[in-house]
Amino acid sequence: MKYLVPLNHDNFEEVPPRDGFGQGLVELGQKNPDVVALCGDLVESTRVLAFAEAFPERYFEMGVAEQNMAGVAAGLALAGKIPFISSYAVFSPGRNWDQIRVSICYSQANVKIVGAHAGISVGPDGATHQALEDVAITRVLPNLIVVVPTDSVEAKKATIAIAGYKGPAYIRFGREKTPVITKADTPFELGKALTLTNGSDVTIIANGQMVYRAMMAAEELAGKVSVRVINMHTVKPIDARAIIDAAKETGAIVTAEEHQITGGLGGAVAEVLADHQPTPMERVAILDTFGESGPPEVLMDHYHLGVADIVHAIERVIRRKNAG
Amino acid sequence: MTTKQLELKGNQIRQDIIKMLLAAGSGHSAGPLGMADIFTALYFEILNVDPKKPTWPDRDRLVLSAGHICPVLYAALAHRGYFPVEELMTLRQFGTRLHGHPHNLELPGIENSSGPLGQGLSQAVGMALAARLDQKRWRTYAVLSDGEHDEGQTWEAVMFAGKNQLHNLTAVIDRNNIQIDGFTETIMPLEPIADKYRSFNWHVLEIDGHNFEDIIAAFRHAKAVFEKPTVIIAHTIPGKGVDFMENDWHWHGKPPKPDEATKALKELRTLRGKITSEHE
Numbered sequence: 346m347k348y349l350v351p352l353n354h355d356n357f358e359e360v361p362p363r364d365g366f367g368q369g370l371v372e373l374g375q376k377n378p379d380v381v382a383l384c385g386d387l388v389e390s391t392r393v394l395a396f397a398e399a400f401p402e403r404y405f406e407m408g409v410a411e412q413n414m415a416g417v418a419a420g421l422a423l424a425g426k427i428p429f430i431s432s433y434a435v436f437s438p439g440r441n442w443d444q445i446r447v448s449i450c451y452s453q454a455n456v457k458i459v460g461a462h463a464g465i466s467v468g469p470d471g472a473t474h475q476a477l478e479d480v481a482i483t484r485v486l487p488n489l490i491v492v493v494p495t496d497s498v499e500a501k502k503a504t505i506a507i508a509g510y511k512g513p514a515y516i517r518f519g520r521e522k523t524p525v526i527t528k529a530d531t532p533f534e535l536g537k538a539l540t541l542t543n544g545s546d547v548t549i550i551a552n553g554q555m556v557y558r559a560m561m562a563a564e565e566l567a568g569k570v571s572v573r574v575i576n577m578h579t580v581k582p583i584d585a586r587a588i589i590d591a592a593k594e595t596g597a598i599v600t601a602e603e604h605q606i607t608g609g610l611g612g613a614v615a616e617v618l619a620d621h622q623p624t625p626m627e628r629v630a631i632l633d634t635f636g637e638s639g640p641p642e643v644l645m646d647h648y649h650l651g652v653a654d655i656v657h658a659i660e661r662v663i664r665r666k667n668a669g
Numbered sequence: 670m671t672t673k674q675l676e677l678k679g680n681q682i683r684q685d686i687i688k689m690l691l692a693a694g695s696g697h698s699a700g701p702l703g704m705a706d707i708f709t710a711l712y713f714e715i716l717n718v719d720p721k722k723p724t725w726p727d728r729d730r731l732v733l734s735a736g737h738i739c740p741v742l743y744a745a746l747a748h749r750g751y752f753p754v755e756e757l758m759t760l761r762q763f764g765t766r767l768h769g770h771p772h773n774l775e776l777p778g779i780e781n782s783s784g785p786l787g788q789g790l791s792q793a794v795g796m797a798l799a800a801r802l803d804q805k806r807w808r809t810y811a812v813l814s815d816g817e818h819d820e821g822q823t824w825e826a827v828m829f830a831g832k833n834q835l836h837n838l839t840a841v842i843d844r845n846n847i848q849i850d851g852f853t854e855t856i857m858p859l860e861p862i863a864d865k866y867r868s869f870n871w872h873v874l875e876i877d878g879h880n881f882e883d884i885i886a887a888f889r890h891a892k893a894v895f896e897k898p899t900v901i902i903a904h905t906i907p908g909k910g911v912d913f914m915e916n917d918w919h920w921h922g923k924p925p926k927p928d929e930a931t932k933a934l935k936e937l938r939t940l941r942g943k944i945t946s947e948h949e
Contacts, residue, residue, distance in 0.1 A: 402802070407829065410828070412791070413794075413822055413829055416788050416790075416792050416794070416822065417791050417794050420791065420793060420798070423773065423792070423795070424730075424800065428795075443785050447782055448781070448788050448791070448792055451782045452772075
């Protein structure tokens with residue numbers, strides 16, 4: 346299915362994706378009494394607060410103890426609950442990875458892991474708080490699905506979707522306001538990529554806030570290069586069909602993500618291409634380095650996640666395609 | 670069951686532990702033997718469970734945190750009727766349901782997955798919270814080793830359970846004083862462990878982990894405690910029942926060789942020569 350969004354993004358509203366998560370969680374709480382929420386002393390900034398106030402008996406303050414939070418959630422899930430555990434992504438799934446591996450994934454405990462403040466755009470807090478490895482460390486875990494919504498509207502849909510999925514799930518989003526590029530009626534299905542603009546020369550596969558930047562890059566090249574933009578909100582299970590089709594039909598792939606260059610979306614796409622359809626590919630991502638403090642926009646540009654970086658990657662990959 | 674019957678059941682479970690470890694050729698000896706009496710008491714006297722309905726929603730939950738002592742859990746489950754006793758001999762072998770560390774999804778009666786130390790108490794806390802949310806009367810029991818109190822997560826869970834006054838949770842600590850590299854008080858001192866639990870708002874009981882009257886009284890006592898979770902510090906003898914294994918930390922993580930198993934089984938069958946077994 347092709348869903349085309351026109352490139353008229355001039356007046357996009359800007360909202361933090363975590364707001365969508367918070368709204369989705371409250372909606373789930375109203376519909377399903379088995380949904381419970383746990384948070385590691387970050388109830389406001391992870392947007393669990395509205396749920397905690399609406400359903401105090403189903404909210405558990407865990408203190409700054411992410412390992413225990415993951416284990417307690419596993420126990421709740423094994424006894425029939427649907428727990429959402431929330432913290433910053435560097436702490437969960439960062440600090441509690443072993444608990445997620447054994448207590449949650451190996452046990453197939455129906456726990457939803459919510460990693461907030463992911464990416465370099467966390468900004469002033471600096472490298473310790475900028476999760477750039479979380480997709481890699483979750484993607485390798487059996488039984489765990491990994492979702493990176495692009496905006497607040499999609500974050501809400503993804504929150505509701507992972508609650509309906511029976512099994513462990515990880516959802517990550519950044520701290521900052523980002524343009525809302527999807528609408529309430531934009532399709533969202535776990536594991537199903539969303540083609541935002543069609544194109545025949547090259548495909549950008551992006552997720553998180555990099556989807557918007559991919560659309561900007563496509564617009565910048567409009568008239569010169571025909572660019573397909575795919576929102577790959579689900580990194581695992583990845584939509585291999587959409588990747589293979591894009592590779593066959595456009596012959597060149599660029600990935601864009603707010604994550605380390607190894608192990609994330611680019612890695613997942615490269616695996617599909619290597620297995621099924623070897624194709625020239627360029628990856629826009631953090632280049633195997635830690636971040637630093639600074640304003641989000643400055644960091645995004647400095648660490649090569651700007652629109653210009655995507656445009657350059659497209660130019661490189663098209664040269665390789667034509668040389669091939 | 671009478672105390673005599675429980676002692677006999679515990680002895681059968683110890684013999685099966687030796688046979689399982691011999692057949693597997695790897696695994697832990699000291700912990701399972703040391704906890705045989707407590708698991709016997711739990712599965713034959715304390716836990717409200719039904720082996721014919723292992724997923725009955727109102728059953729009591731037993732969470733084994735120290736996954737490496739699973740031979741005693743497997744043997745207790747088999748003797749309680751969850752699966753055939755013969756299956757015990759498949760321990761750790763390819764295709765088995767009796768993995769080296771327990772997995773909740775395969776073998777009936779296994780409530781959780783464990784192995785990496787320090788994770789079980791958190792899981793048990795989650796189950797106890799769920800029971801409280803649903804206003805159910807089933808109880809959660811967590812079996813911990815003393816060594817896994819080195820893990821910070823154990824104390825995160827201790828703090829949380831105390832804060833939340835989880836009186837439907839009972840933890841049992843296998844206080845056998847050994848871990849892989851030596852004695853617990855050498856590796857990382859835990860004492861005063863009872864005071865530590867008390868200071869985190871737990872009710873603390875200390876028992877002889879080989880005295881069935883003590884064990885059963887402590888579990889019943891724990892059910893009567895309100896406003897606090899209870900921890901039972903069970904003083905046990907690692908390798909209990911086999912003379913050359915008792916109190917020797919070298920037996921923490923290794924199985925008996927064939928001649929050692931023969932000696933151990935004879936000792937268990939004859940209660941150290943006190944009675945004559947038909948095998949001899």
